[in-house]
Amino acid sequence: MRAADLVDTDFGTIDRRIFWDSAIYERELERIFARSWLFVAHESQVETAGSFVTTYMGQDSVIVARADDGIKVFLNSCPHRGNRVCFADSGQGRSFVCNYHGWAFGLDGALKKMPKMGLYKNTPGFRFEDWGLKRARVATYKGLVFATFDETAPSLEDWLGDFRWYLDAVLDAEPGGTEFLAGGATRSVINCNWKFPADNFVGDIYHALWTHLGGAEPTLGRHGGVKVENEGSWQVSVNGHGWEFNDSFLGNAATMGDRDLLRYMRSRQEAITARLGDFRAKMWGSVASATIFPNFSFLPGYFTFRTFQPKGPLKTEIHAWTLVPRNMPEDIKDRFRRGSMRTFSPSGILEMDDGENWEHSTAANAGFVTRNQRLCYAMAPPGEVKEKELPGDVHAGQLSDANQRAFYRRWVTMMDTESWADMPLASPSVAVEAAK
Amino acid sequence: MSSDPIAANKPDYSTYPTLDRAQAAAAAQELLALDGRGAPVDMATHHAIERFYLREARLLDEERYRDWYDMLADDLFYWMPLRENRFRRDKRAPFDPSAMALFDERKADIAVRIGRLESTMVWTEDPPTRHVYLVSNVEAFETGIDGQYEVQSAFIQYRNRSEHDDATLAGRRRDILRSTTDGFLLARRLILLPQSILLTKNLSVFF
Numbered sequence: 001m002r003a004a005d006l007v008d009t010d011f012g013t014i015d016r017r018i019f020w021d022s023a024i025y026e027r028e029l030e031r032i033f034a035r036s037w038l039f040v041a042h043e044s045q046v047e048t049a050g051s052f053v054t055t056y057m058g059q060d061s062v063i064v065a066r067a068d069d070g071i072k073v074f075l076n077s078c079p080h081r082g083n084r085v086c087f088a089d090s091g092q093g094r095s096f097v098c099n100y101h102g103w104a105f106g107l108d109g110a111l112k113k114m115p116k117m118g119l120y121k122n123t124p125g126f127r128f129e130d131w132g133l134k135r136a137r138v139a140t141y142k143g144l145v146f147a148t149f150d151e152t153a154p155s156l157e158d159w160l161g162d163f164r165w166y167l168d169a170v171l172d173a174e175p176g177g178t179e180f181l182a183g184g185a186t187r188s189v190i191n192c193n194w195k196f197p198a199d200n201f202v203g204d205i206y207h208a209l210w211t212h213l214g215g216a217e218p219t220l221g222r223h224g225g226v227k228v229e230n231e232g233s234w235q236v237s238v239n240g241h242g243w244e245f246n247d248s249f250l251g252n253a254a255t256m257g258d259r260d261l262l263r264y265m266r267s268r269q270e271a272i273t274a275r276l277g278d279f280r281a282k283m284w285g286s287v288a289s290a291t292i293f294p295n296f297s298f299l300p301g302y303f304t305f306r307t308f309q310p311k312g313p314l315k316t317e318i319h320a321w322t323l324v325p326r327n328m329p330e331d332i333k334d335r336f337r338r339g340s341m342r343t344f345s346p347s348g349i350l351e352m353d354d355g356e357n358w359e360h361s362t363a364a365n366a367g368f369v370t371r372n373q374r375l376c377y378a379m380a381p382p383g384e385v386k387e388k389e390l391p392g393d394v395h396a397g398q399l400s401d402a403n404q405r406a407f408y409r410r411w412v413t414m415m416d417t418e419s420w421a422d423m424p425l426a427s428p429s430v431a432v433e434a435a436k
Numbered sequence: 437m438s439s440d441p442i443a444a445n446k447p448d449y450s451t452y453p454t455l456d457r458a459q460a461a462a463a464a465q466e467l468l469a470l471d472g473r474g475a476p477v478d479m480a481t482h483h484a485i486e487r488f489y490l491r492e493a494r495l496l497d498e499e500r501y502r503d504w505y506d507m508l509a510d511d512l513f514y515w516m517p518l519r520e521n522r523f524r525r526d527k528r529a530p531f532d533p534s535a536m537a538l539f540d541e542r543k544a545d546i547a548v549r550i551g552r553l554e555s556t557m558v559w560t561e562d563p564p565t566r567h568v569y570l571v572s573n574v575e576a577f578e579t580g581i582d583g584q585y586e587v588q589s590a591f592i593q594y595r596n597r598s599e600h601d602d603a604t605l606a607g608r609r610r611d612i613l614r615s616t617t618d619g620f621l622l623a624r625r626l627i628l629l630p631q632s633i634l635l636t637k638n639l640s641v642f643f
């Protein structure tokens with residue numbers, strides 16, 4: 001089965017089996033997750049030598065550790081009998097010791113020692129360097145750490161391409177870098193296919209006008225606050241990554257209902273504009289959502305960053321953190337901590353309504369007849385009008401399925417293509433300048 | 437966009453009771469200091485506290501959120517921290533009031549959540565969820581402050597809605613109750629779920 005036969009990205013229809021079929025899911029693990037650059041941590045989570053977190057790349061458990069010479073990412077599975085090596089979510093140490101036989105690995109994943117080491121030293125052909133924890137390639141962009149197990153994948157710079165110019169609107173709006181707020185990931189399970197949340201964040205502001213009416217009412221008023229129009233708004237897509245946004249500067253943040261927080265954000269607009277220019281400054285906290293292909297998403301304004309971790313075709317874990325500029329006043333960081341929790345967490349008055357939708361969009365496919373109906377991703381109200389002067393593939397109007405079609409275009413390409421040589425990435429058109 | 441994006445046609449939650457950051461931090465420390473070592477309360481007080489909990493659970497089961505809201509003190513601090521898997525050798529305090537949480541609320545925040553539920557536009561609660569909230573293992577202690585009690589309890593909260601949709605959450609609560617002429621008020625609550633990954637999709641519920 002070719003993925004191209006399951007998705008029509010010209011008009012926009014999708015075969016529902018891609019949200020259900022376990023053979024398609026297994027192929028995603030191989031072709032998408034084992035080949036993409038995947039978000040694994042923020043540098044602030046592994047600040048000092050010896051600090052580590054554990055996370056997932058696809059369904060592969062990995063350790064992200066700060067060694068003396070930088071951040072390393074390696075499989076969290078002992079090559080001896082396969083047991084999981086590290087059972088903590090985060091911590092500090094100099095080595096990782098497997099519970100089964102005591103094989104010990106360093107902060108770079110290399111095999112260091114084991115009980116009765118002489119037995120191996122006398123084993124013909126056994127070499128310590130052959131039996132470390134499998135290492136991934138690691139690269140960072142402005143605090144975000146990505147990794148891939150594919151030696152042939154292009155660089156992270158090429159993978160992100162011009163999307164970096166937009167990412168600076170949340171990663172480099174203020175000097176001094178960013179951090180994840182303390183406490184580790186907020187994690188929850190949703191019985192949905194991972195692509196439903198990923199495609200929601202890549203370009204579906206449309207749902208907010210209906211799904212979130214109840215959640216938005218206490219802070220924005222009945223039908224009063226969710227202002228989404230195709231004037232002053234855009235969708236940008238680069239290599240399947242996508243961001244839909246408007247020019248409201250703090251439209252998303254307003255739904256947290258914290259006037260002091262909004263006052264603070266307004267007080268920063270001039271400085272952020274001087275740093276990023278007017279266009280990107282207005283993206284900082286605006287009505288917006290974004291996904292970095294395949295499963296790393298964020299919301300400007302709430303600054304929740306999350307991975308949609310695949311756990312089988314019908315199950316996804318959300319791992320979420322809140323990102324803030326390091327130099328932000330502590331009181332404002334605390335307002336973002338509580339504001340993002342009250343809107344976008346398992347108890348969040350907005351997120352709670354999303355999960356319900358994604359679960360039932362997935363579960364309905366149990367029906368054979370249902371599963372054989374195609375879904376509609378056709379909305380294109382401005383037509384295919386492209387904004388030429390902005391980097392990436394930009395459409396005017398955030399109410400559109402353009403980014404979602406581009407997301408699935410990338411999905412089809414990766415699913416159907418053997419070699420990176422046959423998977424062109426958009427060549428970056430702008431020099432990504434460090435903000436002033 | 438208007439100059440004030442927080443629209444006027446709704447209750448002004450900024451006037452509702454809340455705590456500033458220092459007050460909240462102090463309240464968190466009060467909860468973390470509760471250790472079940474005070475003198476047990478007398479039988480009559482214990483009985484009254486259990487009655488308070490049974491009524492509270494029933495009000496939540498029956499979605500009588502405004503009646504439940506009236507059981508909350510104006511200086512409420514209501515906290516469900518995240519649980520992280522850490523090695524025993526890890527020296528960090530297990531609960532950090534400045535870390536991300538699942539609930540970290542003041543009374544005004546509870547009002548916002550009730551505002552959502554009362555909006556009649558919360559599709560995930562329509563048809564409604566059916567709740568059963570069991571509260572058990574109640575131990576109540578004197579605190580050294582007259583009319584203020586430390587109460588430790590355990591709970592099982594079962595939810596069901598739609599067809600196969602259900603969730604069972606068990607946990608522990610540590611409360612500070614305050615006795616008033618109108619009965620008890622809940623002033624502090626620490627809710628500890630054992631799950632490090634919430635094994636259900638949401639917490640559309642109060643504890």
